[in-house]
Amino acid sequence: MCLAVPGKVLDIEERDGTRMATVDFGGVVKEVCLEYVPDLKVGEYAIVHVGFALQRLDEESARHTLALFEELGLLQEEFGDPWEAAAAPEGWDGAGGTLPAVPHDGAREASR
Numbered sequence: 001m002c003l004a005v006p007g008k009v010l011d012i013e014e015r016d017g018t019r020m021a022t023v024d025f026g027g028v029v030k031e032v033c034l035e036y037v038p039d040l041k042v043g044e045y046a047i048v049h050v051g052f053a054l055q056r057l058d059e060e061s062a063r064h065t066l067a068l069f070e071e072l073g074l075l076q077e078e079f080g081d082p083w084e085a086a087a088a089p090e091g092w093d094g095a096g097g098t099l100p101a102v103p104h105d106g107a108r109e110a111s112r
Contacts, residue, residue, distance in 0.1 A: 004054060005025050005047070005048055005049075005065075005066075005069065006025070006046070006047055006048070006057050006061070006062035006065050006066055007024055007030070007032070007045065007046060007048050007062075008023065008024045008044070008045050009021045009022075009023055009040060009042050009045070009053075010022045010024055010042065011042055012040075018033060018035060019034040019035055020032065020033055021034050021042075021053070023046070023048060023053070025066070026066040026069070026070055030048075031051070032048050032053050033051055033053065034046075034053050035052070036052055036053060036054055036055075037053045037054070037055060037056060040053060040056060044056060045058065045059055045061075045062035
């Protein structure tokens with residue numbers, strides 16, 4: 001699933017003629033293109049979709065939305081490691097905590 005996620009702009013720079021920002025999404029930091037919102041400033045929040053800031057958002061709305069996404073496990077789904085998710089045992093939702101215990105398979109160990 002691809003979500004439009006609110007994030008806080010930490011810094012801005014121009015890279016090869018394109019305005020780029022480092023954006024914090026509730027603890028996950030990613031690079032984001034600011035070309036659609038050229039007047040966005042450090043410390044402001046924006047809705048980001050597939051690496052592009054789409055519109056400015058007030059801080060209260062951004063924090064509320066991030067808290068809801070975290071509660072629902074959507075931040076892990078959106079920003080989590082896809083390799084980790086693919087390797088996770090069936091039934092693990094990835095919403096936090098540790099992986100459930102996996103039974104030890106002695107036959108697999110013996111074949112290594």
